[in-house]
Amino acid sequence: MRIIPIASGKGGVGKSLIAANLGVALAQAGQRVVLADLDLGASNLHLVIGHQSPKSGIGTFLNDTKSDFNRIIAETDVPGLRFIPGDTEIPGLANLKPSQRNVLVRRFLALKSTTDVLIIDLGAGTHQSILDFFLLSGQGIIVTAPAVTAVLNAYVFLKNAVFRLMYTVFTKNTKAYVYLEQMRKEGSGPQKLYIPRILPEIQKIDPHSYEKFMLHINHLHPRLITNMLDDPKDAEVAMKIRRSCEEYLALRIEHLGVLYRDSFQDASLASRLPITLYKPQAVISQAIFRIADKILQSGEDEFALDDKEIDASFLEAGAEAEIDFETKMEYVEELLHSGAFTTGDLIETVKSQQFEVSKLKKENNFLKLKLSRALAQGFKF
Numbered sequence: 077m078r079i080i081p082i083a084s085g086k087g088g089v090g091k092s093l094i095a096a097n098l099g100v101a102l103a104q105a106g107q108r109v110v111l112a113d114l115d116l117g118a119s120n121l122h123l124v125i126g127h128q129s130p131k132s133g134i135g136t137f138l139n140d141t142k143s144d145f146n147r148i149i150a151e152t153d154v155p156g157l158r159f160i161p162g163d164t165e166i167p168g169l170a171n172l173k174p175s176q177r178n179v180l181v182r183r184f185l186a187l188k189s190t191t192d193v194l195i196i197d198l199g200a201g202t203h204q205s206i207l208d209f210f211l212l213s214g215q216g217i218i219v220t221a222p223a224v225t226a227v228l229n230a231y232v233f234l235k236n237a238v239f240r241l242m243y244t245v246f247t248k249n250t251k252a253y254v255y256l257e258q259m260r261k262e263g264s265g266p267q268k269l270y271i272p273r274i275l276p277e278i279q280k281i282d283p284h285s286y287e288k289f290m291l292h293i294n295h296l297h298p299r300l301i302t303n304m305l306d307d308p309k310d311a312e313v314a315m316k317i318r319r320s321c322e323e324y325l326a327l328r329i330e331h332l333g334v335l336y337r338d339s340f341q342d343a344s345l346a347s348r349l350p351i352t353l354y355k356p357q358a359v360i361s362q363a364i365f366r367i368a369d370k371i372l373q374s375g376e377d378e379f380a381l382d383d384k385e386i387d388a389s390f391l392e393a394g395a396e397a398e399i400d401f402e403t404k405m406e407y408v409e410e411l412l413h414s415g416a417f418t419t420g421d422l423i424e425t426v427k428s429q430q431f432e433v434s435k436l437k438k439e440n441n442f443l444k445l446k447l448s449r450a451l452a453q454g455f456k457f
């Protein structure tokens with residue numbers, strides 16, 4: 077079973093949209109898919125896949141972990157796609173106790189006899205249980221938007237994931253664990269620690285823990301999706317995340333693809349259908365089918381990518397960004413010529429963009445402050 081957790085540092089960047097639509101695309105490609113909403117406390121995946129308000133979900137199960145897990149797995153209208161609702165009653169996944177997390181992980185893993193792909197829609201943020209679910213797989217997806225805050229938070233998420241991995245891999249009281257704890261206590265906590273700098277030290281004092289960690293980190297190559305592009309240039313943020321990951325985290329990421337901001341998405345939400353069903357020919361739907369293909373083409377357990385493959389993934393995503401942009405432009409022209417797009421629509425679009433611009437300007441000052449702090453903590457632009 078392929079496990080695909082979908083995470084982001086920042087909220088609202090499109091995790092649920094991607095989770096739901098990848099679920100549809102993979103099921104349509106003949107996979108037996110389970111889509112789980114783990115954004116407990118803020119679950120809304122049922123709205124994206126158009127499932128009626130769920131009566132039971134992960135929250136209900138966690139109230140009685142002896143109950144039958146299969147009871148909360150619902151069929152959907154898409155053949156091959158099943159759905160595990162979350163729970164809006166539970167305040168935040170962050171509050172999941174380790175025992176609850178462990179029981180959930182066991183139930184998830186037990187799905188493997190009936191499931192080819194398990195997609196887990198995670199909440200935003202870097203809480204421990206979110207990191208643990210992300211680390212369940214070496215092929216987790218990290219979603220970002222081109223906005224600086226989103227990029228920054230995606231990097232911070234990955235940095236926290238690598239440190240969480242260290243803490244999980246190092247056994248308590250080993251020299252490596254003690255060293256890591258000591259660094260943290262000395263005030264050079266995860267925010268300031270650069271993995272490539274501390275690894276040689278760990279290798280020197282505790283070669284066994286070092287080998288164990290290297291084995292795990294070589295199995296971890298998160299896959300980036302850049303969402304909400306307006307322009308092909310927006311895809312360049314992926315390179316910034318890649319460079320920072322390689323330089324400061326010794327982590328190699330792959331670029332799985334780009335998705336443009338698409339006005340059909342609002343209509344698709346309103347009609348309670350995932351966009352891949354609502355408008356399969358839309359640029360964004362086609363991009364999702366393309367990503368689903370890439371996932372299927374890669375091996376289930378294909379971890380250590382070489383430099384050429386990683387370079388190719390970034391080049392390919394960049395080229396796709398150009399192609400999709402041209403296709404979108406053709407659509408606008410066609411809509412204008414056919415009269416489907418009125419001058420009124422255009423004025424509306426310009427107005428909403430002006431609103432966005434003034435909002436962005438306000439955010440800008442706040443960001444400058446946040447950025448200068450982040451730079452001091454090791455984020456590289």
Ligand SMILES: Nc1ncnc2c1ncn2[C@@H]1O[C@H](COP(=O)(O)OP(=O)(O)OP(=O)(O)O)[C@@H](O)[C@H]1O
Nearest residue numbers: 087088089090091092093200304335336337338341
């Ligand atoms: N490419 C896109 N084009 C247009 N709208 C989009 C796109 N991606 C996401 N959206 C919209 O942005 C909003 C946030 O998306 P979504 O809920 O999938 O994000 P999320 O990361 O799951 O958020 P949260 O952290 O709150 O769970 C939704 O209204 C969604 O329809």
Ligand SMILES: [Mg+2]
Nearest residue numbers: 091092115197
């Ligand atoms: Mg969501």
